[in-house]
Amino acid sequence: MQVTTAGIKAMGFEEYSSEDELLVNFKLVRIYEVRGTIFTPVDGVDQTEAVTFGEHCSVVISLNINSVAQKLYGDDCFESEDEWKKERKVSSPFIVVFYEPPNDYTLKGGYRKIEDKNILTYDAFPEAKEKLQKWENEELPSIITALTVKMSTPDRPTILKAADRFPFARTADGQTLFDTKLSGSMSGYASRNIELSQLNTALEQSSSLYSTLDEKTSRHIHMALGEQDTFKQFLYYFLFIERYTHSVYKKINYETDGSSLVNIPARLNIAASAFMKERQLEAKNLKQRFIWCSILKWNEISDQDIDDFREIKKIRDKISHGENVNISELPINKTKGLALKLLGMH
DSSP: OOOOHHHHHHTTOEEEEEEEEEEEEEEEEEEEEEESEEOOOBTTBOBOOOEEOSSSEEEEEESOHHHHHHHHHSSOSOSOHHHHHHHHTOOSOEEEEEEOOOOEEEEEEEEEEEETTEEEEESOOHHHHHHHHHHHHHTHHHHHHHHHHHHOBTTBOOEEEEEEEEEEEEETTSOEEEEEOOOSOOOOOOOEEOOHHHHHHHHHHHHHHHHHOOHHHHHHHHHHHTOOOHHHHHHHHHHHHHHHHHHHHHTOOHHHHSTTTSOOOGGGHHHHHHHHHHHHHTOOSHHHHHHHHHHHTOTTOOHHHHHHHHHHHHHHHHHHTTOOOOGGGOOHHHHHHHHHHHHHTO
8 A cells, every 4th residue: 555745744754854864773573472382480580591593593482571572682572561462362481583684774864753762764674674574484484393393292292373573673872663664454282391491402402403494394384384274284284294205205325324224145235235226216106205214214203103194195185186075184283293203303
């Protein structure tokens, strides 16, 4: 929706001279409600250490968001955190993701106003906001995926529910700036107790897993984690399992990965080894490749996991062939559990 100059001024913005320059650095806070995990403070400590994920990003798990904000960038997120919880219908613990790229941006003039000691501008930093969005699209999915994997157990998956998003900037003298723009539109779970030290370990492990993930690996599982539609959720999880299986299978080197699989007699060392390698390379369909990966790469996959995969694939095949499938009976938890288990071995 296009807003006229008169409309911008009617909202209280004043047009500044182009000679009046403002240097700012943009930051982004993403808050997630942690469902399925609870912890209690230890000796008054109610948050984990801040752990880095790649460049310019820190993550903290906490019972109190404002205390994390003070720790990460020296300010509160909310005047009243309790009121925010009621409004958003969320409860602790929370994961706070703080992204602070080094880029500075200069505003020459533009529309500004002062409100509650903060500077408000009107659509003055499209490039900065575009770069924040680019990071969210390309890097954040891998962070949330890694956290979900390492904070979950096979019987109790952790759910990270997006609760809020705060892009803002800081001026050279420490003032906070918000860049605004009008637009055309404005499940049950069980929790387990976990110790603060275990959460610190999970954060460190998540950071290590994140460093090995790429956008293609985590894209579909991240889409599934955030999807509300049961049918789409099932398909996204399966799509991850399918693509991940093919990618791992392509990296199998039978000579190194499978040399100890069969006790080949010395007299047939060359011929039998070549025969087994040919059998492995002949695997063309997903089921064959899943089993080969389970034998040679995934040392935590069991017979039960293979049975679960067969059941899941049979349902997906029915959907692909246009057969009727009862949406309420889709094995979402089983499919999600298998996807997280595979990624946990990445």
